[in-house]
Amino acid sequence: MTHHEYDVVIVGAGGAGMRAALESSQRARTAVLTKLYPTRSHTGAAQGGMAAALANVEDDSAEWHVFDTIKGGDYLVDQDAAEILCHEAIDAVLDLEKMGLPFNRTPDGKVDQRRFGGHTRNHGEAAVRRACYSADRTGHMILQTLYQQCIKQEVEFFNEYYVLDLILDQDPQAAAPGEEVAVAGVVALELSTGDIHTFRAKSVVFATGGAGKVFKTTSNAHTLTGDGMGIALNAGLPLEDMEFFQFHPTGLAGLGILLSEAARGEGGILRNSEGERFMERYAPTIKDLAPRDMVARAMANEVREGRGAGPHKDYVLLDLTHLEPAHIDEKLPDITEFARTYLGVEPYTEPVPVYPTAHYAMGGIPTTVRGEVLRNNTDTVKGLYAAGECACVSVHGANRLGTNSLLDINVFGRRAGIAAAEYAAGLDEAPVLRDDAAARVEAVVTRLLATVGGTGTERVADVRKALQETMDRNVQVFRDATSLEEAQRVVAELKERFKDVAIHDRGRRFNTDLLEAVELGFLLEIAEVVVAGALAREESRGGHYREDFPTRDDENFMHHTMAYATEDGVRLDTKPVVVTKYQPMERKY
Amino acid sequence: MTAQSPTRPPRVPSGRTRHNAEKWSWVFMRVTGPVLLVLILTHLFINLMTGDGISQIDFAFVAGKWASPLWQVWDLVMLVLALLHGGNGMRLLVNDYAQRPWLRKVLHGALGVAVIGIIVLGSLVIFTFDACPVDADPSLLPSFCEDVR
Amino acid sequence: MSPTTLYRGHEGMWMWVVHRVTGVAIFFFLLVHVLDTSLVRVSPEAYNEVIGSYKTPLYGLVEAGLVAAILLHAFNGIRIIAVDRSTWALRHQRQLVWAVWIAFAVLMVPFLWRHLGHVFGGA
């Protein structure tokens, strides 16, 4: 076992982690731990763009952006956070440009902008061009640019170090309200050797990304298993609003690979089997560019009512055939290539089969606008920060607008990095790591490895597949009490089965078999929280749609969900929504 | 994998580049190549395709050719360029395959000696060549030797 | 040695191999060729004797191989230069490889016909 000491430890090297690292490493001794090489992070898969009211091509204002974000999030957005997000957006984009990010340009050389769902002019009048982009690989460019800046700044990376546990100086659930709970460090597994490392740190920033792999059909990478969220939950911290999961309308049918909303921003049209542009019925003003939850539901509804295309009538069509091939090649080269490679469909001439795909966790580790992690509705954990998809500030509320996440990781990644470094600077010494800090990780690893060729009878892959299938079937775009209870039962059963999984790899080096088991553990915990939250929220709002409660119920549910893992299962609590300017209204487009 | 902190490359002052040896080697190969093409193909054509081809080659043939200063210069240029081009090509190969520094040194040395040695030898032969050595069997000599005598 | 397979590169990679191999072959031949030609400085007898010993069918074949090597190396060298200089050539490098082989064949066939005639046809 190896021991390390740093001022700041950042877990995750996606957009949020590296943006934080750029700030923190200028101010404090910083280590970045990541289970993947930084450039493999899923930020690189983001396609469409990053929102900022630059007004480079059309009249726009940050205030309109704030309104769209709040309305898009079905009023569950904390409005103070949304104001920060949208006002700091402009500098966030300009900072990236100055770091070298190659945005597409307007003829006069400025950063070009395109339309995206839910982003409107003057509080909903018409779609506005607000998304700054780089073809259809904006996330790739952000990830590369941030990594390049990290190289320039000589940020210290620990690549392929898998963080398994967070060490606090006391149990946050046992601590009285107001009492100080502080972070002491993290424990990580070095994948190439199987060695366990402890990192003592004054501040820790979690930026571990999403948890899309709780679902079967997802745009998310195999590695997006909600580790950070799971670790926080295990450490006694709450997760916020986990029942809100975004289903992106246009995943490649059957595969879930994402085709960016930019396809519709550039003029693509959704059609059902009858060739009808059905979004005209659901959102007469902005049609195909309505927020994702609405489009996804509309699609699922078309399929349900028998207007789906294909042999099984189980998808709808994204039609790009009326666009110029040259325009497609310039603006959407990658996603059209996906359609060719994976479905054998030529988007120039044929419509592309699409169906909603699990995409984005609106919920996550609750934080303040400085990125400080909350351990209940009011108290923060000293020195602990979170940013990016694993965090919930909450700027996305019940439904995230497209392009607001790349924005989120930059704005709040930066804020978390600064706050973490400043906190570390004000602290003489980090809390001492308990002697048994690594014990829990050792125990987990040892327990799992002990099943090698031994007593375990379950396969990780089988349990995971059962989980993903039940989540797809029961907790997807449409939910109701029956489906959710079914999911709850299955997840509980799978948690039992998980205790009996066998690891087939006998070694310690690059034991990816072991990793998948650990990841499955996190997925199960997260699924449990998602389902519990969804069952309790007896209303429909944003990405959460209950068929048995099809309307929004501001009277009883205009609050965030806070979920805690306890001995006897998930404990749910609520947290008020911060409302500054915009009172909830009906959401129409 | 161990923790790595990226090392920044040593900064060189901005401006044009300084170490150009490999560049010139690259350019040299590309300049000499086409010249060699003309020189060698003509050489091959005259020696192997005209007259009796390969069977015609003997002392008299060589001596006959070198009686003309054109062919003397031709062969000399061809010799020098081919050796420099080939020698440099071999140097590139050594760089690619000989990993150990000492081996590289030895091979580079051997190459240098061979190339210089052969160039010197070849030039001497061409310039000090005597088409009609006095003590030779006249039947082996080019026909014009009779006039000389 | 680990039991890996041979990389299945395309024309470019194989022509790289050809260029290397022929370059080296020509180089070593050149060393020998200069040495034997130097014998003209020793005496006509010495030169003719050595050259005469080359006039066997076997050596005739070697000679043919050498010419083949030079032609291939030369034409491919031109292709490499073209590829470095023009984007068109770069994008059509595969077709150019075939052009190299065609040019090679066009010169090799008459040469072989003549040369092998001399080698095997007596004289």
Added chain:
Amino acid sequence: MTATAESPAVGEVKAMQVTLRILRTNPEGTADHKPGESYWQEFQVEAHATDRVLDALHKIKWEQDGSLAFRRSCAHGVCGSDAMRINARNRLACKTLLKDLNPAKPIIVEPIKGLPVEKDLIVDMEPFFASYREIMPFLVTTGNAPARERLQSPEDRQRFDDTTKCILCAACTTSCPVFWTDGQYFGPQAIVGAHRFIFDSRDEGQWDRLEILNDKAGVWKCRTAFNCTEACPRGIEVTKAISEVKKVLTTGEI
């Protein structure tokens, strides 16, 4: 248990048997093999023609042999994790469909060549990333940053568009015969990485970068073998990028 067949989206494709021959290496050894020894192992899996090689590898790992080690993340060709040698050519496992491989014959899967193998299909990427870091892959500017964005015309932006697509998968570098001969060569990826900045009108560090590439281990090592261009899963014209850098170095003009 849950043995439901995955149903492909478009059209019905029937399942078939494919054989994968995988070059394996276990640093800790197995019952039959010494630590670090490489050996071939065959697996049969049930698959669809539209499946990717990555799906087949997952099937093996999930259903037959959990110890099979390989990297992967995004599963759709954008993260660069899973470059490997499939039927003796570098490709991304997640971008290679079985139907494009003649599944009647065994599919041969090996780690990429020229980097130390750590386990099965996992190689040590450190030397590769070290080369990338060496060419100063970041925008270099002097003077005060402007208040707004630096302007750049769409034409100037277009000049380096191709090389911005790189996902650092190493398929190019590890397919280059010159890279195999000696570990000295920076490799095509590093040149692609440098190209992306050299031709960026906003950058002022071009000549520092060019100086590095002008070195013994730099662009002049490239023998235009084109394996890199053919291997690049992002369709980057790698050899063209290298050639453009050579041109700048010989003409002195960017």
